[in-house]
Amino acid sequence: MLKGKKIAVYVTGGIAVYKVSDLVRRLIKAGATVKVAMTKSATEFVTPLTFQILSKHHVYTDTFDEREGDKVSHIHLADWSDLAVVAPATANSLAKMANGLADDFVSTALLATTAPVFIVPAMNQHMLENPATVRNIQTLEDDGRFVMEPDTGFLAEGYTGKGRFPETEKIVETIQEFLLNKEPNLPLKNKKVVITAGGTKERIDPVRYITNDSSGKMGYSLAIAARNLGADVCLISASKTLQTPYGVSLIPVETAQQMHHAVDVEFDTASIVIMSAAVSDYRPEQVLNEKIKKNEQEMILKLVKNKDILATLGSQKKHQFLIGFAAETTNVEEYAKGKLVKKKADMIVANDVSKPHAGFNKDTNEVTIFMVDEEPVELSVNSKQAIAEEILAIALTKMTK
Numbered sequence: 001m002l003k004g005k006k007i008a009v010y011v012t013g014g015i016a017v018y019k020v021s022d023l024v025r026r027l028i029k030a031g032a033t034v035k036v037a038m039t040k041s042a043t044e045f046v047t048p049l050t051f052q053i054l055s056k057h058h059v060y061t062d063t064f065d066e067r068e069g070d071k072v073s074h075i076h077l078a079d080w081s082d083l084a085v086v087a088p089a090t091a092n093s094l095a096k097m098a099n100g101l102a103d104d105f106v107s108t109a110l111l112a113t114t115a116p117v118f119i120v121p122a123m124n125q126h127m128l129e130n131p132a133t134v135r136n137i138q139t140l141e142d143d144g145r146f147v148m149e150p151d152t153g154f155l156a157e158g159y160t161g162k163g164r165f166p167e168t169e170k171i172v173e174t175i176q177e178f179l180l181n182k183e184p185n186l187p188l189k190n191k192k193v194v195i196t197a198g199g200t201k202e203r204i205d206p207v208r209y210i211t212n213d214s215s216g217k218m219g220y221s222l223a224i225a226a227r228n229l230g231a232d233v234c235l236i237s238a239s240k241t242l243q244t245p246y247g248v249s250l251i252p253v254e255t256a257q258q259m260h261h262a263v264d265v266e267f268d269t270a271s272i273v274i275m276s277a278a279v280s281d282y283r284p285e286q287v288l289n290e291k292i293k294k295n296e297q298e299m300i301l302k303l304v305k306n307k308d309i310l311a312t313l314g315s316q317k318k319h320q321f322l323i324g325f326a327a328e329t330t331n332v333e334e335y336a337k338g339k340l341v342k343k344k345a346d347m348i349v350a351n352d353v354s355k356p357h358a359g360f361n362k363d364t365n366e367v368t369i370f371m372v373d374e375e376p377v378e379l380s381v382n383s384k385q386a387i388a389e390e391i392l393a394i395a396l397t398k399m400t401k
């Protein structure tokens with residue numbers, strides 16, 4: 001979503017300035033080119049050099065420091081950017097923006113830009129609740145600016161309140177969602193993508209269960225990739241540790257049976273269904289309400305088979321594009337090809353989970369994609385996010401064939 005985007009980050013003088021270095025780093029990591037401008041107050045907190053090193057561009061601080069003979073810097077930055085991010089936005093800068101003041105580099109460039117403006121206020125709670133600030137934020141929203149809600153938590157003043165600079169990860173997610181809503185021609189716009197993620201848990205008693213090593217990272221990466229293509233994403237997840245991606249609706253589940261039920265409910269209206277969860281093949285025949293006591297030398301646990309969700313969906317499939325995952329440790333190709341036919345899937349993403357960079361719990365993956373009447377496509381080691389984007393790109397090509 002941010003790949004190739006030109007983002008001007010306007011830094012104003014609040015205590016949260018130091019957090020913006022991480023925001024800049026994350027925006028660049030997500031593929032954006034970033035140029036930074038700072039108010040004089042902002043430079044009291046962090047030096048321009050920090051942002052220059054991170055962004056690899058000159059940092060603008062002075063309207064009259066015109067270094068490039070053929071350009072007026074504040075107009076150049078304003079015109080260059082696809083997006084303006086004001087972070088942190090001080091009460092003072094909000095007031096200036098709301099009233100069209102242009103008395104330094106930042107305020108002048110912001111007045112000159114026609115790019116969408118995304119504002120991240122951060123300040124003391126009383127400053128935030130001051131009627132003047134409330135009025136200024138309302139004016140900015142009425143003018144079509146996006147103002148992000150500050151977090152509540154421990155403030156620099158030493159007490160808890162509203163006004164904290166949100167986590168940088170959350171800001172990047174919100175920026176992506178904001179840009180997404182501005183793009184009319186995304187390939188999965190108005191389409192529902194259902195994704196399962198994580199390893200299911202099959203209860204034995206209140207404190208014990210059967211599960212597997214799946215972290216859910218692949219499913220969550222797919223959810224982000226589908227969302228970035230404009231889809232309405234429904235993530236049915238058995239993972240409790242990962243943060244729900246912004247703009248994605250989460251249905252938490254625990255067991256394979258709960259997951260199956262949740263997928264069933266969503267299936268009819270889905271355009272793409274991706275079964276990336278590691279679903280337990282078996283569950284204990286009996287789930288005990290009380291903890292099993294240790295007494296015998298041996299104990300036999302009787303397991304019964306769970307219904308195969310992918311195969312059931314394959315047999316019910318109408319318009320849906322069905323993607324299954326095959327996590328194997330041996331004969332990966334043979335099993336994956338078998339699954340493709342037996343389960344009537346449109347695509348099987350196979351990974352050899354015994355490989356060092358692939359499979360459960362890792363941040364990277366290495367997969368081979370199998371589709372009916374197509375040669376297998378190998379995706380070499382990459383981040384799960386990049387692999388997720390490639391999987392969806394290939395699915396889109398196949399769907400439109």
Ligand SMILES: Cc1cc2nc3c(=O)[nH]c(=O)nc-3n(C[C@H](O)[C@H](O)[C@H](O)COP(=O)(O)O)c2cc1C
Pocket residue numbers: 011012013014015016039040041042089090091092093122123124127
């Ligand atoms: C230590 C310190 C921390 C500050 N933190 C904030 C803040 O978080 N938010 C805010 O709106 N103002 C904060 N201020 C006040 C601003 O720096 C001040 O209003 C300044 O004029 C803002 O200028 P600018 O909007 O041009 O950057 C702080 C000031 C000091 C000295």
